[in-house]
Structure formats: C-alpha cells, structure tokens
Amino acid sequence: MPEAPFPTPEADANPALHALLARASVPPRLLHDPAPDAPALAVAVAAALRAPDHGGLRPWRFLGIQGEARARLGDLLAQSMLARAPETPEARLALERAKPLRAPLLVAAGAALRPHPKIPDWEQEATAAAGIMNFLNALDAQGFGCCWLSSPALQDPAIKAALGFAETDRLLGWIYVGTPAADRPRPVRPAVDGFWRDWAG
Numbered sequence: 001m002p003e004a005p006f007p008t009p010e011a012d013a014n015p016a017l018h019a020l021l022a023r024a025s026v027p028p029r030l031l032h033d034p035a036p037d038a039p040a041l042a043v044a045v046a047a048a049l050r051a052p053d054h055g056g057l058r059p060w061r062f063l064g065i066q067g068e069a070r071a072r073l074g075d076l077l078a079q080s081m082l083a084r085a086p087e088t089p090e091a092r093l094a095l096e097r098a099k100p101l102r103a104p105l106l107v108a109a110g111a112a113l114r115p116h117p118k119i120p121d122w123e124q125e126a127t128a129a130a131g132i133m134n135f136l137n138a139l140d141a142q143g144f145g146c147c148w149l150s151s152p153a154l155q156d157p158a159i160k161a162a163l164g165f166a167e168t169d170r171l172l173g174w175i176y177v178g179t180p181a182a183d184r185p186r187p188v189r190p191a192v193d194g195f196w197r198d199w200a201g
C-alpha cells in the first residue's frame, strides 16, 4: 500500500478512489513475469472503452507484444533508429534492440483517426489517451504494473506498418506491463492546491 497520505479518509476507504489515488508507474526494469492473463487484459481494455468518446468513433487501439515477438520488435526498433541516424554506434543500437525485452508484455497503444466534420483529430487522440489512462488504472488496480513511454519510433511509418496499424492511425505510446517488483516506487504526489481555481465571472 502506498505511503503517501490520501486527500481524505473517505477517499481512502472507497475502493475505486483508493485504486485511482494509489496508481503509480513502474519502471520497465521492475516489471517481471507474470504478465496479466487474457481475462485481466480484457478488463483493462474494457476500462479503456469507457473513456468519453465524442461521436462514438471508438478510436482505441491496443496491440500486445509478448514472448519472442518482443525480440522481433527490438530488431525493428534498431532498424528504425539506424534509418533516422545512420551513424548510430552498435552499442546504442543494441540498447534499442533490447528495450522491448525489459517487461513480459509490451503494448503498442494507438488512436485510429478518421476525418470528421465536427470532431477534430485532437479530440479523437484525447479519447484514445483517456482510454490508455483507464487501461493503466485497471491493470494497476488488479495488481499489475505499467509504464507509458514514448520514443521517436512511434512516429516512424515503417514501425506503424510493421505492427499492422493503418497509415491514418497515430501511435501514442509503448506501455510496458508486468508484475511489479516489491520495491516499486511509490512517489509522493503534489498537494491539490494550485491545480484548481474557481472563476466567479
């Protein structure tokens, strides 16, 4: 259980709020086997699908990468890095290649964007990102750990195509997932003061 005090004892006693307030990222090096099984992942995806969605466009896209496929993604990431920076030394490429192996499950999370007269891309991305946040919360609440990371490869059309995303999809992050080590960080959060103000007109 986290050590940081929650805003109120009432919030602490409410299981849903307790889970929300306790959530914290877990660095990939502290994520171990087992990965969530299919039912636990289904709960997390179901939670993602509860994000507000203007027009019901359903932009959420999650792609799971486990086992040997992580090494194949590592090769693609190294190729992508080399294409961006041909002078990259082999040692740096090796680090890039090894990245997906840090956790038992890697999820490529994206947004399927479609042209819409009233719903711009940013709203569709916001819906997808809100879904990713629900996904993280649902996995954390089930005892798993996650970390949402970005990298230049997310913008690489070759990576997107290799992972089977459409050209019009946008990759929003790599989500590393696993069972957290006991010494996972429990960051102290800022006080809510300063993040809210009232406007009286």
Ligand SMILES: Cc1cc2nc3c(=O)[nH]c(=O)nc-3n(C[C@H](O)[C@H](O)[C@H](O)COP(=O)(O)O)c2cc1C
Binding pocket: 023, 024, 025, 026, 147, 148, 149, 150, 151, 172, 173, 187
């Ligand atoms: C879209 C997005 C991309 C991120 N990319 C990175 C990243 O590449 N590297 C990193 O250290 N943290 C990244 N973060 C932040 C971590 O996911 C995490 O929030 C941070 O380590 C703080 O931990 P906390 O979530 O427990 O507050 C990213 C967060 C978001 C929302």
